[in-house]
Amino acid sequence: MNKKWMLITGVCAIVLASALMVLKCTESAGQQNPLSAQQNTPSRIVSLSPASTEILFALGAGNLVAARTDFCNYPAEAQNCPSVGGFDGKTFSLETVLSFAPDLVYLNTVMHGHLVQSLTELGITVYASDAQSIADIYTEILEVGAITGKEENAEKLIDSMKKRIEKPSKTSTMSVYWEVWNAPYMSIGNTSFINEVIQASGAQNIFNDISASYPVVSEESIIARNPSIILLPSDSPETLDTIKGRSGWDSIDAVKNNRVYKINGDIISRPGPRLAEAVEAIRACLSQ
Numbered sequence: 567m568n569k570k571w572m573l574i575t576g577v578c579a580i581v582l583a584s585a586l587m588v589l590k591c592t593e594s595a596g597q598q599n600p601l602s603a604q605q606n607t608p609s610r611i612v613s614l615s616p617a618s619t620e621i622l623f624a625l626g627a628g629n630l631v632a633a634r635t636d637f638c639n640y641p642a643e644a645q646n647c648p649s650v651g652g653f654d655g656k657t658f659s660l661e662t663v664l665s666f667a668p669d670l671v672y673l674n675t676v677m678h679g680h681l682v683q684s685l686t687e688l689g690i691t692v693y694a695s696d697a698q699s700i701a702d703i704y705t706e707i708l709e710v711g712a713i714t715g716k717e718e719n720a721e722k723l724i725d726s727m728k729k730r731i732e733k734p735s736k737t738s739t740m741s742v743y744w745e746v747w748n749a750p751y752m753s754i755g756n757t758s759f760i761n762e763v764i765q766a767s768g769a770q771n772i773f774n775d776i777s778a779s780y781p782v783v784s785e786e787s788i789i790a791r792n793p794s795i796i797l798l799p800s801d802s803p804e805t806l807d808t809i810k811g812r813s814g815w816d817s818i819d820a821v822k823n824n825r826v827y828k829i830n831g832d833i834i835s836r837p838g839p840r841l842a843e844a845v846e847a848i849r850a851c852l853s854q
Contacts, residue, residue, distance in 0.1 A: 607715040608691070609672035612663050615653060617838040618695060620674040621707055622724055624839040627714040633666040640832065640840075653677060660684055670713070697837040698779075699730065700762050707839070723839060730842035731766050736757050740769045740852055743793035743820070744834075746780055748804065751788060755781045759837055767848035769795065789814050795851060796820040799831025827851040 594787040610632040613619040619638035628643060637653040638644050648666070651658030661673060663681070671685055675696040685692050693713065696718045704724050711720025742764050746752040754760045755776035764771045772791040773783060796818075798804055806826040815821050821823055829851070834844035 592807045608668075608713065610668050611670045611672055611714075611821065612650065612666050612668040613638065614650070614655070614663075614671065614673040614678050615695065615836075616640070616832065617697075617836040618674070618693075620836060620838040621710055622672070622714070625707070625711055625714060625716040625719045627710075627716050630714060633663075650678070655681060664688070664690075678737065695837070697759065698757060699759050699844055700766075700841065703759065703837045703841065704728075706837075727839060731845050738752055740794040740796055741772045741791070742769045742795050742848070743772050743788055743791070744797045745802070745804070750782050751785055752780055752782050753788075755779055759841070760834055763834060763844050763849060766845045767852060769848065769852055785812075787813070789818060792818055793820050794823075794825065797828045797851065798826065798828045798847070799835070800828045801831050802828065814825075825851075825854070827854070 578790045592656060608630060611622065611627075611630045612633045613622055613631055614635055616638045619631065619634050620640055622628055623641050623644055628641075631644070631647050633650050634644055634647045635653045635658075636649050636651060638647075638649075650662045650666070652750065655673075660681060663685075668690060670691050670693060671681070672693045673679075673681065680696070682692055682694060693710065697706050704727070706715075707724055708720050711717045711723075715824065744754050744760060744764065746754065753773045754764075755778045756771070756774045757777055758779040761771045761774055764772075772788070773781060774792050776783075796809065806821075806824060809815055809826055810821055820826060820843055829844065829847040833840040833847065
């Protein structure tokens, strides 16, 4: 599997500076949004995460994107924008970001928090995403819609997402093991928005009693919790056959019943508009 997942758990959130310039998507609705109060919408946005790029294009603000990262592969037209480098903030320099003359840098708090102070000291406005839940994602879409002058599009996008995500699902007792990584084994806990995605599909995450977003778990605990379904991201090298070959896994219901499925890892790992698609993909697996 792609090691980008390991980055999520290895970096601690950085305390943000210059609060008047920096926004977090978890701000309460009652706080004034300084970006939305600007007379002019930004005209050159450097987007430093795949999710932020997807949000901008979904809002109809793709024409404002001056640069993206190598991992910003959706929608296809996003790849026409020049790249600053990788998603990890250590794979590109502040100078590279500045070379695109941004008036707004849209970044991820965990991955790029170390850039915030330098950018704000240079007078560049920063939107720092820190979405931890589906509700946070809705808030972020609304805020970015206001910033880019796409408020109506933002409301329509959220309405469309809610109709798909909140569509009543058949009551299911199925339990899901989502494998983030297997060396060591890593899954998702109840503070990850992916846990909400699984719940919205009508199933239960077998590790929803763990508060860590991406906990390292033991092989024995996976076997003992006996998931009905095992889900893997599409770029994982693992298959039904390789999982059947794991010691002791032949006792798991999902393995016995050949219920090991792959879904597009991007749609479920990115806190953005395609989470609705992820919910539907999991529902399709449940119904097989």
